[in-house]
Amino acid sequence: MRKEGEKFLYESEFKALNAAKIDYAVCGGLAVILYGYTRMTADLDLIVSLKKQNLENLYNILIGLGYRLRIPIKKDVFIEREMLEKLADEKNMKVVSFQSTEDPMKVIDIGVNLPRSQEILKRKKYLKIDGFRVPIISIDDLIKMKEDLGRPRDMVDVENLKKIRQEK
Known part of the structure; x- marks a missing residue:
């Protein structure tokens, strides 16, 4: 729970991504929380x-906000879909992680090995938090993504997301 006047975690990042018109959506644990299931x-x-262009703008914004790539790849690799996909296949990599230099606990994971990403982005929803919009993948896509991962934590999320979906 946030204290009164305390900023929403990643608020600056969301505002910067929105201002630059980055095509993105929240998925993973924060999406589960935003749909109403409290967890860490x-x-x-x-x-x-x-x-x-989207990847290049995203890269520039994150670097400008003080983030650094956690793996040693150059910008020209990050902004080329084919190179990212090749890297994902060769290294069995699901995400490219950026870590804040100011707060090492803040990490942004960019999914690079997600089938149907364009379709998922077309179905994204928007939540208004503290006066700004946060794009989030649909609850159905989140459930499917979590089921595909199949880890114990993800299966707990699936169970709770299905309850939330039923209540709406």
Whole structure:
């Protein structure tokens, strides 16, 4: 729970991504929380359009906000969909992580190995939090994504998300 006057975690990041018109949506643990199931998460998982201009703008914004890549790849690799997909296949990599240099606990994971990402982005929803909009993948897509992962934590999330979906 936030204290009165306390900023929403990742608020600056959301506002910067929105201002730059980045095509993205929240997925993962924070999405589960935003749909109404209280649980712990430290990172911010995003699904993004893998179009070159979107990736380049995303990279520039995150670097400008004081984030650094956690793996040694250069910008020209990050902004090329084919290179990212090749890297994902070769290294069995699901995300590219950016870590804040100011607060090492703040990590943004960009999904790079997600099938149907464009379709998922077309179905995203928007939640208004403290006067700004947060794009979030649909609850159905979140359930499917969590089921596909199949880890114990994800299956708990699936169970709770299905209850939330039923109540709406």
